[in-house]
Amino acid sequence: MRGRLGNLAVALAAVALCYAMMVTKPHYADLIAPIPVHATMKETVTARTFGVHVDKVTFARALQAEHFGEPKLLTTGGVWAIVAVSLSANSTSTTVGEAVWRGPTGLDYRMTERVGFSPGLPPHAVEPGLPKRGLFVFEIPSDQIQGATLLVAGRRFAPLDSEAMIAIDDVPLDAAGEPRDVVGIYNVGEPI
Numbered sequence: 485m486r487g488r489l490g491n492l493a494v495a496l497a498a499v500a501l502c503y504a505m506m507v508t509k510p511h512y513a514d515l516i517a518p519i520p521v522h523a524t525m526k527e528t529v530t531a532r533t534f535g536v537h538v539d540k541v542t543f544a545r546a547l548q549a550e551h552f553g554e555p556k557l558l559t560t561g562g563v564w565a566i567v568a569v570s571l572s573a574n575s576t577s578t579t580v581g582e583a584v585w586r587g588p589t590g591l592d593y594r595m596t597e598r599v600g601f602s603p604g605l606p607p608h609a610v611e612p613g614l615p616k617r618g619l620f621v622f623e624i625p626s627d628q629i630q631g632a633t634l635l636v637a638g639r640r641f642a643p644l645d646s647e648a649m650i651a652i653d654d655v656p657l658d659a660a661g662e663p664r665d666v667v668g669i670y671n672v673g674e675p676i
Contacts, residue, residue, distance in 0.1 A: 518637060518647035525654040528570075529636075531646035534580050534610055535572040536636050538650055539617070542566045543629070543663040544670035547621070549599045558598055562625040563663070566670055567634060570617055573610040581607030582642075583620040584635040585652075587628030592635075596623045604676050617676040626662050629655060 523529040528537040543565055547558040558564075571580050583606065585593040599605060599621050608618040620634070629652070636648040656664040 516643035518642050518645055520649045521646050522649050522651070524651050527650075529648035529650060530574065531636075531638075531648050533574055533576070533578040533638060533645075535574060536580065536648050536650070537570045538634065538652075539568045539570055541652060541655055542568070542667060542670060543665070544667040546669045547599060548669050548671040548673070549602060550673055551600050557669070560623045562623060563629075563666065564596075564670060565622040565624050565629070566672070567620040567622070568617065568676055569620065569636070570615055571608055571610045572615045573612045575612060577609070577611050578638060579607045579609050580618075580636060580638055582637045582640045583622075585622040585624055585628070586633040586635055587624065588631030589628070591628065593622050593624050593628065596621050598623070599672055602672050605672070619672065619676060621672065629663060630657055630661055 521529050521531050525538045525541070528535055543563045545559070545563065547564050547566075549556050549558060565585060567583070567585075583595050587593065595606060604617070604619045606618065606620065608616060610616050620636075624632075632652040634648075634650040634652055636650070638645065658664050
């Protein structure tokens with residue numbers, strides 16, 4: 485009898501230990517997630533293969549873009565966030581093709597695909613010693629501005645690579661939390 489109780493106690497302890505290991509171990513996606521490099525808007529972030537500096541964040545009610553040679557006016561229920569950046573390659577030619585606007589609630593907004601392909605929009609090919617300016621365009625609700633973070637990476641799925649995480653902390657807002665300077669129509673085809 486005593487041997488059976490001992491075996492049962494050992495089995496229960498093993499089950500409890502296995503359960504504790506299962507719920508406390510990190511998820512595989514967390515183990516191979518990009519390595520964050522944090523900065524503010526005024527700083528230049530140096531990731532493994534590229535550097536990025538946020539030059540300006542502009543908010544607009546509508547975007548003017550060309551779609552197959554025809555002008556197109558794009559509207560939104562929120563605001564357009566147009567992030568002008570300066571990019572540089574560290575040691576070899578690289579591409580910076582992914583950016584995400586992470587709102588203060590943790591919601592992620594990927595770059596819009598509604599704009600199409602225009603000069604200055606991703607993917608940005610960058611060469612060492614030749615800085616390049618570019619745009620990242622997002623369609624976001626206006627309540628996702630204050631406390632937001634811009635995440636910039638070479639590509640969407642970059643396991644164990646670095647990812648720039650830039651705090652969008654230098655945006656003047658009014659009392660309602662809306663950006664003070666909202667452009668009526670922003671033309672993404674204009675030179676940066």
